[in-house]
Amino acid sequence: MIGKTRQELGQPRGILVPRFGVGQFSHQREAPxxxxxxxxxxxxxxSWDMQGHPPQAQETLPHPNVHLVVEKDVDGIYGVQTARYSRLLEGQGFAFGIKFRPGGFQPFLRAPLATIADRRVTPDAVFGAAGTAxxxxxxxxxxxxxxxxxxxxFLLERLPPPDANTDLANRLVAAIDADASMTTVDALAAASGLNxxxxxxxxxxxxxxxxxxxIKRYRMHEAVAQLQSGTPLPLAQLALDLGYFDQAHFINDxxxxxxxxxxxYGRQLPTPA
Structure with a gap:
């Protein structure tokens, strides 16, 4: 929970290719x-090493988070991406990122986060020369x-003052993520007390x-997790549980x-190691 020191992290969600059949791939995370x-x-x-193997495509579903990412030859602040992210992994490489909480980057940007949605801006655009350094x-x-x-x-040196709306945005997104039955904005409004x-x-x-x-993205995260579990619900039941009126609309989305x-997608998942 928020406030704990180095809290335990759950399993990453939204990774569409959970395992590669060839090469080496490592994914590490640490709480702040x-x-x-x-x-x-x-x-x-x-990090990855695909030397001697064909390139491998990695895809992830979007989260409502901003990332500050540094790679070997490119860096950037990535606003919320509304489409799935695809990356072809070849040769050797790495990427290091800070995943901000849903409301966590606004105090650094000091502008509406909608202005950088589906965009990459350079670190110096927000942090000046310190971003490049x-x-x-x-x-x-x-x-x-x-x-x-x-x-x-780097972040502790630039710690912004507390913002009640940052905390509120974090709590509301966490509530959506935690409650699979919250499938409408009306339900969120009722739970939050906001119109x-x-x-x-x-x-x-x-x-x-x-x-x-x-709401829709977290329900899709749940659908992918179900399919990756090896014992998914029937599609009709899964669609109903995720708030869809019928299976066809769920499949289309x-x-x-x-x-x-x-x-x-389920049939093409690699078998467990």
Whole structure:
């Protein structure tokens, strides 16, 4: 929970290819210190070695989070991405990122997060010359642990004052994620005590997308997790549990986001190691 020091992290969600059949792939995460826990969800580091193997495509579903990412030859602050993210992994490489909480980057940007949705901006656009220096410092680190320590020091030096709306946005997104039965904005409004217009303003400013988008994306995360579990519910039951009136609409939405129907996606999942 927010406020704990180095809290335990659950399994990552939304990774469409959970395992590769060839090459080496590593994914590490670490929670922030207590002082940053209301702003940062976790630090992450991925590395791969596909030398001698064909390139492998990795895809992830979008989350309502901003990421500050540094790679070997590119860096950027990525606003909420509304489509699935695809990356072809070839040769050797790495990426290190800070995943901010849903409302956690707005105090650094000091502008509506909707202005950077589906966009990449350079670190210096937000942090000035210190942003460029930060990216160089990350690239100079010898390992993931050193990168995480450097990222934490960078943020602690720029710790913004508390913002009640940041905390509220975080709590509302967490409530959507935790309660699979919360499938409408009306339900969120009733649970939050805010009207729909106030919710829309809060989410556009502090999260970067509307509450309806967040609800639909987390339900799709649940659908993918079910299919990856090896014992998924029948599609008709899964669609009903996720708030769909019929299976056809669920399949259409899943296909549009994931790129293939749920049945085909499930059949193509690699078998457990």
């Amino acid at each position: 210190c207590a002082a940053l826990a209301g702003l940062v969800e976790h630090y992450w580091h991925v 930060y990216a160089a410092r990350i690239r100079a680190c010898a390992n993931a642990g050193a990168m995480m320590a450097a990222a934490e020091a 729909k217009r106030a919710l829309q303003r809060l989410f556009q400013h502090y999260v970067g997308v509307g509450p309806k988008w967040v 899943f296909t549009a986001l994931v790129g293939k129907p749920p049945g085909e």
